[in-house]
Amino acid sequence: QSALTQPASVSGSPGQSITISCTGTSSDVGRYNYVSWCQQHPGKAPKLIIYDVSKRPSGVSNRFSGSKSGNTASLTISGLQADDEADYYCISHTSSGTSVFGGGTQVAVL
Amino acid sequence: EVQLVESGGGLVQPGGSLRLSCAASGFTLSSYWMHWVRQAPGQGLVWVSRISSDRDGSNTIYADSVKGRFTISRDNAKNTLYLQMSSLRAEDTAVYYCESDVGWGQGTLVTVSS
Numbered sequence: 083q084s085a086l087t088q089p090a091s092v093s094g095s096p097g098q099s100i101t102i103s104c105t106g107t108s109s110d111v112g113r114y115n116y117v118s119w120c121q122q123h124p125g126k127a128p129k130l131i132i133y134d135v136s137k138r139p140s141g142v143s144n145r146f147s148g149s150k151s152g153n154t155a156s157l158t159i160s161g162l163q164a165d166d167e168a169d170y171y172c173i174s175h176t177s178s179g180t181s182v183f184g185g186g187t188q189v190a191v192l
Numbered sequence: 193e194v195q196l197v198e199s200g201g202g203l204v205q206p207g208g209s210l211r212l213s214c215a216a217s218g219f220t221l222s223s224y225w226m227h228w229v230r231q232a233p234g235q236g237l238v239w240v241s242r243i244s245s246d247r248d249g250s251n252t253i254y255a256d257s258v259k260g261r262f263t264i265s266r267d268n269a270k271n272t273l274y275l276q277m278s279s280l281r282a283e284d285t286a287v288y289y290c291e292s293d294v295g296w297g298q299g300t301l302v303t304v305s306s
Contacts, residue, residue, distance in 0.1 A: 181239040
């Protein structure tokens with residue numbers, strides 16, 4: 083199972099909105115609404131921010147939103163803040179029953 | 193408060209075994225699909241294994257890299273997830289996390305080295 087494709091890095095200024103893409107295939111992202119996103123600050127454990135494509139766990143800011151179109155899922159961060167600077171990973175269920183991660187996207191707040 | 197707490201990591205020689213635990217609180221672990229994920233030093237996240245919820249049959253599945261060496265299981269009475277790892281290799285060195293749709297644990301470090 084090949085990893086999902088994410089851009090290596092995305093940057094934005096405080097207050098701006100950025101979108102991170104996560105491209106898979108018709109066997110994973112395109113087939114199921116089981117795409118999650120997690121945020122990882124350096125040296126810290128990942129934190130779940132989106133599950134089931136667009137659902138937010140309790141306590142996660144509504145500045146984070148998820149969507150999907152075809153084989154590509156997207157995470158949008160609106161009102162970018164300094165603390166949003168982190169690595170972001172997408173994860174999808176696959177037709178073989180496994181899960182697969184994206185390679186991760188480093189978000190920089192300029 | 194929902195919490196996942198991993199334990200059991202440590203230094204082990206190549207070929208050795210280790211059992212990781214993931215204690216859940218604030219929710220019923222058996223109601224969720226639970227995953228083990230690992231992260232080698234300086235690398236990205238890699239999916240390792242999954243056990244489905246009781247309702248979905250408690251089915252298990254593994255990444256090819258650990259198939260036949262790792263076993264995922266769950267003790268519903270203890271609300272705890274396990275990962276039994278055997279025939280460990282240097283490339284299994286990583287921080288291991290348990291995770292589900294309710295969140296992630298803080299991780300436990302496994303180092304395989306002589």
